[in-house]
Amino acid sequence: MAAPVVAVVGGGQLARMMSPAATALGVHLRALVEDAASSAAQVVPDALVGAASDEAAVRALVDGTSGDGSAGRGDPAAAEPADVLTFEHEHVPNALLEQLVAEGHPVRPDAAALVHAQDKIVMRRRLTELGVPCPRWSELPDHAALEAFLASVGGTAVVKTARGGYDGKGVRVVHSAEDVADWFEAAQAEDGTGVPLLVEERVPFTRELAVLVARRPSGQVRAWPVVESIQEDGVCAEVIAPAPGLTPELARAATELAVRVADGLGVTGVLAVELFEVPGADSGAPTVLVNELAMRPHNSGHWTIDGAVTSQFEQHLRAVLDLPLGETTARARWSVMANVLGSAHADLAAALPEVTALDPGAKVHLYGKAVRPGRKLGHVTVTGDELDDVRSRARAAAAVLRGDAPDPVRVTSGGAR
Numbered sequence: 001m002a003a004p005v006v007a008v009v010g011g012g013q014l015a016r017m018m019s020p021a022a023t024a025l026g027v028h029l030r031a032l033v034e035d036a037a038s039s040a041a042q043v044v045p046d047a048l049v050g051a052a053s054d055e056a057a058v059r060a061l062v063d064g065t066s067g068d069g070s071a072g073r074g075d076p077a078a079a080e081p082a083d084v085l086t087f088e089h090e091h092v093p094n095a096l097l098e099q100l101v102a103e104g105h106p107v108r109p110d111a112a113a114l115v116h117a118q119d120k121i122v123m124r125r126r127l128t129e130l131g132v133p134c135p136r137w138s139e140l141p142d143h144a145a146l147e148a149f150l151a152s153v154g155g156t157a158v159v160k161t162a163r164g165g166y167d168g169k170g171v172r173v174v175h176s177a178e179d180v181a182d183w184f185e186a187a188q189a190e191d192g193t194g195v196p197l198l199v200e201e202r203v204p205f206t207r208e209l210a211v212l213v214a215r216r217p218s219g220q221v222r223a224w225p226v227v228e229s230i231q232e233d234g235v236c237a238e239v240i241a242p243a244p245g246l247t248p249e250l251a252r253a254a255t256e257l258a259v260r261v262a263d264g265l266g267v268t269g270v271l272a273v274e275l276f277e278v279p280g281a282d283s284g285a286p287t288v289l290v291n292e293l294a295m296r297p298h299n300s301g302h303w304t305i306d307g308a309v310t311s312q313f314e315q316h317l318r319a320v321l322d323l324p325l326g327e328t329t330a331r332a333r334w335s336v337m338a339n340v341l342g343s344a345h346a347d348l349a350a351a352l353p354e355v356t357a358l359d360p361g362a363k364v365h366l367y368g369k370a371v372r373p374g375r376k377l378g379h380v381t382v383t384g385d386e387l388d389d390v391r392s393r394a395r396a397a398a399a400v401l402r403g404d405a406p407d408p409v410r411v412t413s414g415g416a417r
Helices: 013-025 055-063 094-102 111-118 120-129 143-152 177-187 248-265 312-320 348-358 387-402
Strands: 005-009 028-033 046-049 084-087 137-139 157-161 171-174 197-201 207-215 221-223 227-232 235-241 269-278 287-294 334-341 363-366 376-384
Touching: 005 013, 005 055, 013 028, 013 312, 028 055, 046 055, 055 084, 055 094, 084 312, 094 111, 111 120, 111 287, 120 197, 120 248, 120 287, 137 143, 143 157, 143 177, 143 197, 157 177, 171 177, 177 197, 207 248, 207 312, 221 248, 235 387, 248 269, 248 287, 269 312, 334 387, 348 363, 348 376, 348 387, 363 387, 376 387
Parallel strands: 005 028, 005 084, 028 046
Antiparallel strands: 137 197, 157 171, 157 197, 207 221, 207 227, 207 269, 227 235, 235 334, 269 287, 334 376, 363 376
């Protein structure tokens, strides 16, 4: 039987982490990468260099040819058309995806679903139609609309660019229209390149949660345990699975909400639903509001590589190929994933002897990226039975990779204590 070919747009760490899962499943992975030294290009032999916005490059990815029409390299499967096109980021022109679908190429998630992860205004409109609880929000045609919204929510709100923002980019806490005067000016660009704005209430949340679900075209859905994510400057720094102290009732409600979103938007593949946990009215039970969506493997699911029966990357491949989905049960009572955001090391591999000696039980994942301040360079996952122990070990290992001085620990055969 010929290996199925999955084409993925994007050359970052998410495409890189699909590679081991594809190898295990016997799937041929082909990636469209930004440059030959990108994170995914280092481990995916069948990698084409090109931009996600370049129609010729995307078509070459789907068809199995290089940009000049010659066959791909290596494995004969490299010259075969892809069985399905998927993504590690959302920044792909929707019109092109619609054309590919019309020509008979499976695209998963398709353009009709993906637009909800590309455009926050489209997302908020649809979630509101579905009755999904969200922060109060409004489109922003002008300064007056923002000032009126601010007056209705107590003077402080969050303004977002409708497209292109991620990891804290394209988001500002504002107190007046002047705080985003430059964004209004850019949004009204006469050349049509302006990005619309929306405003949301600043939610008094107690913590951030995330639910990852996977859905296949047949409609089968599986969800992993609800997790807590800890942010630093708008970037995910740590994930705890499952979310500590979460009541069974709220965990069930959050999961059911994520499944409703996946079904309502017609998602195929992994969907990450980021949530705010907010106190209940009149000291009642806490509830959740949907903050953001991502239709791909997500940072909040990296713990699944080492902590769940089926990782988010394997599950995404299963889903887009319409294979039965894998079990999502956690392998340990607790899993903690700590991101490595920037480093004092010029090369993180130089810290491997120290971090592996510090904690033989810590699972280290490096992304092969050049070091820049605050950049996601890798992550560490630790699993175990005691949350405080697991969390401190994950933090200590990540600190070594960042070049920080870790908290004093005692190393045993099982790892740091």
